[in-house]
Amino acid sequence: MSVKVEVEGLMRDEGCRLEGIHFPSSRVGFAISRAMTNGASAIVKTEDSGATWKVFSFLPNASAGEDGLFFIDENNGFVRTPGKLFATSDGGKTWRAPPASLPGGRPKIKFADSTVGWVCLGNSNYTTLSYTLDGGKRWTSREIRFPSGVNAFSLPSRDRGYVVGNHGMVYRYRMVPINYTSKGMMAAPGMSSTP
Numbered sequence: 001m002s003v004k005v006e007v008e009g010l011m012r013d014e015g016c017r018l019e020g021i022h023f024p025s026s027r028v029g030f031a032i033s034r035a036m037t038n039g040a041s042a043i044v045k046t047e048d049s050g051a052t053w054k055v056f057s058f059l060p061n062a063s064a065g066e067d068g069l070f071f072i073d074e075n076n077g078f079v080r081t082p083g084k085l086f087a088t089s090d091g092g093k094t095w096r097a098p099p100a101s102l103p104g105g106r107p108k109i110k111f112a113d114s115t116v117g118w119v120c121l122g123n124s125n126y127t128t129l130s131y132t133l134d135g136g137k138r139w140t141s142r143e144i145r146f147p148s149g150v151n152a153f154s155l156p157s158r159d160r161g162y163v164v165g166n167h168g169m170v171y172r173y174r175m176v177p178i179n180y181t182s183k184g185m186m187a188a189p190g191m192s193s194t195p
Helices: none
Strands: 002-007 010-015 018-022 029-033 040-046 054-060 069-071 077-081 084-088 108-111 117-121 126-132 140-145 150-157 160-165 169-174
Touching: 018 069, 029 069, 069 108, 077 108, 108 150, 117 150
Parallel strands: none
Antiparallel strands: 002 010, 018 029, 029 040, 040 054, 069 077, 077 084, 108 117, 117 126, 126 140, 150 160, 160 169
16 A cells, blocks of 8 residues: 655555554454554555455554554544544544553553543563553553463453463453452552443
């Protein structure tokens, strides 16, 4: 795929290398390119299950990488870039940067449903978890000390999540009564089990 971009005042065709993709429905999907010569990344969209794609918008300095693009539905989506988050509520036509403190590097972004989402990554034992409980309007960060760095996570529901890391580390997030204890348990932010 190639796109027309302006570089130092001149229009030119440039290769568009896609590096992140997400389908919020069976027909509509979005992908983001690696940053091009002009520093922008192209957001491309399909509305026919991937048969055709068109450049939809551009984000300046916004290389997202794998797992840096997530759409809750066909209108509401997020692009996580190194140190910054962009959000759209109009299907990618326009983007804004909501206030969010994100982990460094290329953390992954995932939502369990339309309101609860995580951005998480940790190369050291201290992992920063940024989370939202209101569909991405506000984000809160919390540092959690794991016995190993977090390499990946899954968020299948608002009250259940998993993180995995080196040396076979697997931690499960779940809601428990306030007086519940178990070996290796750590405190984590509470995510309501009711939508």
